[in-house]
Amino acid sequence: GPTAISSxxxxxxxxxxxxxxxxxxxxxxxxxxxxxxxxxxxxSPLEVRARIEVAVLNFLxxxxxxxxxxxxxxxxxxxxxxxxxxxxxxxxxVSSVYxxxxxxxxxxxxxxxxxAFVRVWKVMEMCYKILGxxxxxxxxxxxxxxxxxxxKYFSCQRHVNQTIQDVVSLLRCTRQSLGIMASxxxxxxxxxxxxxxxxxxIDCSILGPSGHAITGDLNQLSRLNLSSDARYLxxxxxxxxxxxxxxxxxxxxxxxxxxxxxxxxDIATRFILHRLSQTFxxxxxxALVDWLSPFKCFFCERxxxxxxxxxxxxxxxx
Numbered sequence: 001g002p003t004a005i006s007s008x009x010x011x012x013x014x015x016x017x018x019x020x021x022x023x024x025x026x027x028x029x030x031x032x033x034x035x036x037x038x039x040x041x042x043x044s045p046l047e048v049r050a051r052i053e054v055a056v057l058n059f060l061x062x063x064x065x066x067x068x069x070x071x072x073x074x075x076x077x078x079x080x081x082x083x084x085x086x087x088x089x090x091x092x093x094v095s096s097v098y099x100x101x102x103x104x105x106x107x108x109x110x111x112x113x114x115x116a117f118v119r120v121w122k123v124m125e126m127c128y129k130i131l132g133x134x135x136x137x138x139x140x141x142x143x144x145x146x147x148x149x150x151x152k153y154f155s156c157q158r159h160v161n162q163t164i165q166d167v168v169s170l171l172r173c174t175r176q177s178l179g180i181m182a183s184x185x186x187x188x189x190x191x192x193x194x195x196x197x198x199x200x201x202i203d204c205s206i207l208g209p210s211g212h213a214i215t216g217d218l219n220q221l222s223r224l225n226l227s228s229d230a231r232y233l234x235x236x237x238x239x240x241x242x243x244x245x246x247x248x249x250x251x252x253x254x255x256x257x258x259x260x261x262x263x264x265x266d267i268a269t270r271f272i273l274h275r276l277s278q279t280f281x282x283x284x285x286x287a288l289v290d291w292l293s294p295f296k297c298f299f300c301e302r303x304x305x306x307x308x309x310x311x312x313x314x315x316x317x318x
Contacts, residue, residue, distance in 0.1 A: 040168055043177040045131040051171045052128050074106040074120055076169035106166065119153050119163040120170065122146060127167070130179040138183040138216065139164065175267070176218045186269030187211035187242065188259040190251035191230035192276075196223055204257070209246040211258070216268045224272075226279045232256040233276055237263060237289040 043051070062072040106117045126145055130137055137145070139160060146154040154160055168175060175182070189211035194202040204212050215221060234256050236242040242260040251258065257276065261269040277285065 040174045041172055041177070043173045045134070045177075045179070048171065048173055048177050048179075049128055049131055051173065052124050055124065055170065071108050074117060074166070074170055076106060076166055115153055116163070116166070119159060120166050122150050122153060123160070123163045123167050124171075127178045127180070136176075136179055136181040136217070138181050140183055142180060174218075182216040182218060182267035182271070184214045184216040184268035185264060185266050186214040186259065186261045186272070187239075188214060188257060188272070189242075189246045190257040191255050192226065192228045192257045195225035195227065196220070197225075205251060207246075209243045211242070211246055211260075214268050214272055216266075218268065218271055221268065221272050221275065224275070226276065228257060228280060228283075230255050230257045230280075230283065233273075233280070233283050233285045234258050235273065235285060235287040235289075236260040237287070239263065241288065 059072055062070060106120060107113045108117045123142075123146070126142065126149070140157065142164075143154065143157050143160040146160060164175060164178070164180060167178065171178075187210060189204050189207055189209075192204040194204065194212070202212060230251070232254065234245075236245065236258055237260070239260055239262040242258060242262075245258055250256065259269065259273060259276075273285075276283070
């Protein structure tokens, strides 16, 4: 198996949360990354900060080892499609996607990896600070913070996006747990009522053509109670088409829910789409998309995601 950073033994930690975090770290790898099936944990800010502290201690322990000091690699769970596993529930029809135990590595000693290695620590440092302040930031806001703090390592948004994935793979927690909120572009409208605890319900069938803006707060989306008498869910790629269908009140003639990510499958829209598919498992989902070459990436990513939750019917507009 791959070389992993072992948990330092004998180190005394004053904070109880640090001791608990270290107790959860298996001897073979950081945060149980060697389990057969791995998924991202939903953690409190204190738990995430404790995991970051343990990662720092593990790094320093290896670096200062009296017998064989070395700059350790960062063992990240591989996010390649070949490392994905689909597991069906025993008591339900719900399936879950897991990453298996295969690793990829970030090393300071490899020329192509050196900057990516440093970026991981920079993002963890920034997330540690954000969580300590009790705040949430979008990926775009995080980029500007890192651009101001470390312009040498973060020259574009792509660097931040890739590094966030690395940190999630290292700490095995969700982006939301890191204090990073999804920036949503999506909207929905139609035969759907949204109920949030202690809030007024939202009837999406009486809204204007812009529909209901999907929040980027995944915790808020997870708290929603959903009710609907729709027979179909229609995923619309183009915002202009979405608004036209909403203006025509298509859902009054055809009992349906319309949802759009306005050309890009952001996390929040994918999250609520997944919730809808789980809440209404017998509701068929149709996708209304363009087949022009600029949207092939959109098509592939959306299709890959939806294959895991339901049977999808594709409606192509030429």
